[in-house]
Amino acid sequence: MTASEVSGLLDWFSEWGISYPWGDNPTPYRVWISEIMLQQTVVTAAIDHFKRWMELFPSVDALAAADEQTVLKAWEGLGYYSRARNLRKGAIYLKEYHGSLLPDDYKSLLKIPGVGDYTARAVLSLAFGKAYPVLDANVRRIGQRLWARAEWSGKTEDEELMKALEELIPHDQPGAFNCALMQLGQQVCRVRSPECSLCPLKESCRCRELGLQAEIPAPKKRKVKEKSSNLYLLIRDGRILLTRRASGIGQGLWFIPSLPAEIEEDFLSTLEPLIDHSPEEVLVLEERFHLYTTWKEKLSPRMYRLKSGTRAVSSDLEISKPDFPDLSEHFRAGSAAVAVSGGSADGTSAAGATEGSVVRPGEQDLWEWVPLSALDDYPTPSVYRKILKDIPSLFL
Ligand code: SF4
Numbered sequence: 080m081t082a083s084e085v086s087g088l089l090d091w092f093s094e095w096g097i098s099y100p101w102g103d104n105p106t107p108y109r110v111w112i113s114e115i116m117l118q119q120t121v122v123t124a125a126i127d128h129f130k131r132w133m134e135l136f137p138s139v140d141a142l143a144a145a146d147e148q149t150v151l152k153a154w155e156g157l158g159y160y161s162r163a164r165n166l167r168k169g170a171i172y173l174k175e176y177h178g179s180l181l182p183d184d185y186k187s188l189l190k191i192p193g194v195g196d197y198t199a200r201a202v203l204s205l206a207f208g209k210a211y212p213v214l215d216a217n218v219r220r221i222g223q224r225l226w227a228r229a230e231w232s233g234k235t236e237d238e239e240l241m242k243a244l245e246e247l248i249p250h251d252q253p254g255a256f257n258c259a260l261m262q263l264g265q266q267v268c269r270v271r272s273p274e275c276s277l278c279p280l281k282e283s284c285r286c287r288e289l290g291l292q293a294e295i296p297a298p299k300k301r302k303v304k305e306k307s308s309n310l311y312l313l314i315r316d317g318r319i320l321l322t323r324r325a326s327g328i329g330q331g332l333w334f335i336p337s338l339p340a341e342i343e344e345d346f347l348s349t350l351e352p353l354i355d356h357s358p359e360e361v362l363v364l365e366e367r368f369h370l371y372t373t374w375k376e377k378l379s380p381r382m383y384r385l386k387s388g389t390r391a392v393s394s395d396l397e398i399s400k401p402d403f404p405d406l407s408e409h410f411r412a413g414s415a416a417v418a419v420s421g422g423s424a425d426g427t428s429a430a431g432a433t434e435g436s437v438v439r440p441g442e443q444d445l446w447e448w449v450p451l452s453a454l455d456d457y458p459t460p461s462v463y464r465k466i467l468k469d470i471p472s473l474f475l
Contacts, residue, residue: 080225080282085247085256087279092259095266100129105254107181107206108139115123115166115193116203119159128157139179142170151331151458158460160332165193167424183207205254212244213257217264223267223296227285231296270296303399307340311350312470315385318448319470321457322410328371333449335380335459335466336410349367355386364469369462380466 080088099122101113112132116125135153136142142150147167154163169191173179181202182188188199200211212218214237222240223231230236248256267274274352275287286292312335313320338346354361362382369376449457454467 080243080247080283082247084280084283085249088259088263089249089252091254091279092255092262096258096262097266100126100133102205102258105205107183107202108196109133110202110206111169111181111191111194111198112166114198115162116157118162118197120157124157126155136170139170139173142167143174143179147331148458149401152456154457156461157463160329160458160460162193164331168192181206183209185211206255208253210245210248210250210253212241212248212253213261214241214244215261215264217261217268218244218257220270220296221260221264221268221280224273224286224292225280225284227289227291227295229291229295230299287419301373305377306374307377307379308337309340310335310337310378310380310466311346312380312382312466313385314382314451314470315448316387317452318450319454319467321447321449321459323445325449329460331458333459337378337461338410339375340379350383353383353385355384360384362471364466367462367466369460370456378462378466380469382470407473 094138099113100111113125116129116132132153132422135149136145145167147164150163150167151160154160157163170179172191175182177187181191182202185199185203188194188202189196194202197213197215200213203209203211204213219231219237219240221235222228228236263278263280267278268280271293273292275281275284275292278284278287279302281287286295320336322336323333324330338376364382367378367379367380451470459467
């Protein structure tokens with residue numbers, strides 16, 4: 080990329096750049112929130128969430144004062160909920176150590192929970208006007224194509240590209256330069272079918288010269304593992320049994336209890352005496368898929384109406400029939416059995432989860448009979464929200 084191409088890039092951006100709500104008033108707080116939201120999220124999905132977030136938590140202080148459940152609820156639908164938990168922790172940290180302001184130096188920014196190299200650079204360039212280039216997937220793809228590098232194994236190439244960008248970034252418009260490159264990757268130098276004729280960098284692009292745009296970067300072959308789970312929508316006295324995960328993926332969110340499909344029979348024999356309708360009345364709801372980075376879980380929801388007074392957890396205060404089994408124990412034990420017997424293909428853990436594993440009930444999880452009328456107050460992954468919305472009105 081030459082100096083005149085940098086200027087052409089900025090011209091292209093001022094003519095074709097898309098304006099987003101966070102870009103109109105790029106305060107450090109707004110840039111921080113938007114950059115965290117945009118990680119792992121498509122831009123269109125982030126726009127409404129960002130606007131709503133700013134109404135709910137317009138400042139670091141407002142976010143620091145919010146409880147975790149409210150923050151997770153505002154994040155609902157964006158996935159990777161640890162980002163929301165870290166934003167709240169970050170706000171509490173900023174309030175305590177930085178007078179509720181984001182610092183304007185790289186090292187201090189990295190101390191904020193959830194802030195890494197990319198976010199720190201974005202805040203410094205977009206909000207503070209400092210000449211820090213950013214490297215996201217779009218910028219990396221442009222670099223790889225400009226240099227026609229078939230191999231891009233990671234750190235070494237990233238450092239080389241970063242060094243080149245540091246020499247090119249204009250000190251009077253670092254934010255516009257970063258946004259221009261990222262948007263060029265989204266709009267023109269797309270993964271498939273880049274529009275080279277419209278590209279302000281085409282003169283120095285080796286990939287275009289060699290006609291290698293389809294080969295570089297090499298298409299990813301990702302093997303997605305699959306897992307099947309049965310979800311149990313257990314309804315009793317106008318309430319549904321939900322569990323709030325204490326750790327792992329989905330920490331702090333509410334889930335419908337589930338079991339690996341292979342152990343259904345055992346559980347049904349436990350459940351049968353508690354069901355308040357004939358077996359034919361079991362409602363089988365639409366199957367859904369919960370997608371993760373490298374695996375997907377098929378969710379098969381069934382709905383059962385339980386006898387009045389059925390308890391779910393040892394601490395359930397509404398125990399009216401103490402002989403009834405503790406259902407939460409069954410979910411824990413069922414998952415543990417599968418994990419111990421090696422029945423899970425992906426390292427399922429009974430007590431929590433690591434990235435890439437199906438999460439099963441853990442000892443610290445909360446269990447609650449949630450009123451059906453209050454479901455909207457409970458943050459839950461969007462696929463579970465869809466299932467909960469499928470509950471027919473006759474149960475409400
Ligand atoms: S010329 Fe084509 S391949 Fe090269 S950077 Fe521009 S859009 Fe990407």
